[in-house]
Amino acid sequence: MEIRRLVGQNLKRFREQAGLSQEGLAFECGLHRTYVSGVERDVRNPTIKVLEKLAEPLGVPPWRFMVPPEGQPN
Template sequence: MTIQRLVGRNLKHYREAAGLSQEVLAFECGLHRTYVSGVERGIRNPTIAVLAKLAEPLEIEPWRLLVGED
């Protein structure tokens, strides 16, 4: 699995667990919904700064988006 797909899978998991839509998460981060969708699908390559923005409304530490299963 690529790092982009891993980040996307984790982002979707935490977003759904928080009960947020892509649109609400994007709004809270100052991003466009299509960008969030692209990250979740593994076709966007977010910067560290964007990972931090995405993690904040999800109430998680940004590194959680980078961690795979052991």
């Protein structure tokens, strides 16, 4: 799987598990909602610093965005 798509899928999964909307997460991170949407849809290529910003309110380390979920092939 392409890394950018994996990051977007994981971001969406962690965000939904945290009970946050895209707008809520964006507010917590100081980003725009459309940017969060773009990362989730694989049209934005976030920097490491952005991944760090996104991970903090979700309570996950940034590297978790790049790890396939259990039971999914690499």
